[in-house]
Amino acid sequence: MDLKNESVVTEFILLGFSGRWELQIFFFVTFSLVYSATALGNILIIVTVTLSTTLHSPMYFLLGNLSFLDMCLSTVTTPKMITDILTEHKTISKWGCMTQMFFMHFFGGAEMTLLIVMAFDRYVAICKPLHYRTIMSHRLLNGFVILSWIIGFIHTMSQMVLVVNLPFCGPNVVDNIFCDLPLVIKLACMKTYTLELFVIADSGLLSLICFILLLVSYAVILGTVRQRSPGGLSKALSTLSAHVIVVTLFFGPCIFIYAWPFSSFAGNKILPVFYTVITPFLNPIIYTLRNQKMQVAMRKLPFLLISSMQNF
Numbered sequence: 001m002d003l004k005n006e007s008v009v010t011e012f013i014l015l016g017f018s019g020r021w022e023l024q025i026f027f028f029v030t031f032s033l034v035y036s037a038t039a040l041g042n043i044l045i046i047v048t049v050t051l052s053t054t055l056h057s058p059m060y061f062l063l064g065n066l067s068f069l070d071m072c073l074s075t076v077t078t079p080k081m082i083t084d085i086l087t088e089h090k091t092i093s094k095w096g097c098m099t100q101m102f103f104m105h106f107f108g109g110a111e112m113t114l115l116i117v118m119a120f121d122r123y124v125a126i127c128k129p130l131h132y133r134t135i136m137s138h139r140l141l142n143g144f145v146i147l148s149w150i151i152g153f154i155h156t157m158s159q160m161v162l163v164v165n166l167p168f169c170g171p172n173v174v175d176n177i178f179c180d181l182p183l184v185i186k187l188a189c190m191k192t193y194t195l196e197l198f199v200i201a202d203s204g205l206l207s208l209i210c211f212i213l214l215l216v217s218y219a220v221i222l223g224t225v226r227q228r229s230p231g232g233l234s235k236a237l238s239t240l241s242a243h244v245i246v247v248t249l250f251f252g253p254c255i256f257i258y259a260w261p262f263s264s265f266a267g268n269k270i271l272p273v274f275y276t277v278i279t280p281f282l283n284p285i286i287y288t289l290r291n292q293k294m295q296v297a298m299r300k301l302p303f304l305l306i307s308s309m310q311n312f
Helices: 021-051 058-085 094-127 129-135 138-163 181-185 193-228 230-259 271-289 292-299 301-311
Strands: 011-014 091-093
Touching (some): 011 094, 021 058, 021 292, 058 094, 091 094, 094 129, 094 138, 094 181, 094 193, 138 181, 138 193, 193 230, 230 271, 292 301
Antiparallel strands (some): 011 091
16 A cells, blocks of 8 residues: 555544543542552552561462552553543554553563463462472462563564554544554554454453463362362352452453454443453452451551661
């Protein structure tokens, strides 16, 4: 296609949330509070896990890494979304858009992998308790965390290396609250059917496979608890049901957005909110803040901070 007579796109327009002024204020206040709570909650968990010696176990090490990824994933999109709510001209530069998509899929892919690792950790703890410390060694844990980051990097690079070179010369309106692959790809001045299929195969299958593996692991854990300790089944069911809800809120929208035909996603601004705003907010509550051991450690956090400053 001859692009000489076409204007080259240097920025994209994000339509964001539309509605009356009162509704815009509601969105602004709500998302500001949720993001603030997300950032503070995850930072609190990271600091507590780092300083508290009672939390130096594989499970809490992984939870600390999950909190870091949640905070990063939310920060990539939410602050820009909040500031755009009260802005008349919601624009983002082309390279700002590419950067946003790169880090969103980087942290998203790493978090999906880490959730699988956490499910494996719980499986070993419940199904092989006598060998738990031996299997979940520091070396294996560090390897798992590094692997999750590597998979996240490969996941985002495999897509962005193709998207970043697409020609954008016509429409530049993204009907969403932030830049994301499906809608940005559709704006390219060329046929993108093959690239759309690749994104479906990459992001869609990764989300679907991770989601299925998590559900299978939860089913195996419940089956093991039922056989060994029928009395503890209700407690395990209560804990895992909360995990399943959060995992579904994270993976459900991802599967719908990336594994569904691209045309069906147009104009749907609610689904991305679940995995960029809601899930990072709920994860600290579900995985850690409901944990009694974590609560005790947090109450001792001021003393731990004073002690660490004195040692420093």
